[in-house]
Amino acid sequence: MRRHRRSPASRPCEACGEATSNGKPYCIDHIDRLPEFGAVQGRIAAREAEISTIQRCGARAVDVSGECAREVLSILKDGAMTLKCFRHSLDMPQRVVDALLRALEKAGRLRKLEVEIRGRTEEVVALGDRLAEAS
Numbered sequence: 243m244r245r246h247r248r249s250p251a252s253r254p255c256e257a258c259g260e261a262t263s264n265g266k267p268y269c270i271d272h273i274d275r276l277p278e279f280g281a282v283q284g285r286i287a288a289r290e291a292e293i294s295t296i297q298r299c300g301a302r303a304v305d306v307s308g309e310c311a312r313e314v315l316s317i318l319k320d321g322a323m324t325l326k327c328f329r330h331s332l333d334m335p336q337r338v339v340d341a342l343l344r345a346l347e348k349a350g351r352l353r354k355l356e357v358e359i360r361g362r363t364e365e366v367v368a369l370g371d372r373l374a375e376a377s
């Protein structure tokens with residue numbers, strides 16, 4: 243009788259019983275059953291739904307504590323950005339970016355200001371509270 247030598251990390255997939263790698267509870271075919279995978283998928287779905295709602299209804303449809311707002315605020319947490327750079331950093335339609343900007347500005351979560359950079363006036367986007375700290 244041949245004995246399988248099982249490394250302590252190996253365990254069967256909870257869905258189909260196939261051996262999994264690195265002690266994961268699911269094999270590659272059932273990786274979508276992991277709870278964290280579901281959470282990521284849920285956030286992606288929430289983001290997509292928000293984007294289509296904002297695209298349809300504009301700034302009044304923005305949830306200032308939603309996924310899109312979180313994404314907008316997170317790219318500014320390391321400092322202010324020019325509006326142009328800010329727009330390029332977000333993978334969202336222009337109309338949605340502008341609606342988010344307006345809604346978050348109104349909510350005091352971010353500020354738009356004009357700064358002179360190399361003789362040209364640039365619009366700069368910064369976090370609302372960060373700006374308060376600086377002034």
Ligand SMILES: [Zn+2]
Nearest residue numbers: 255258269272
């Ligand atoms: Zn499986």
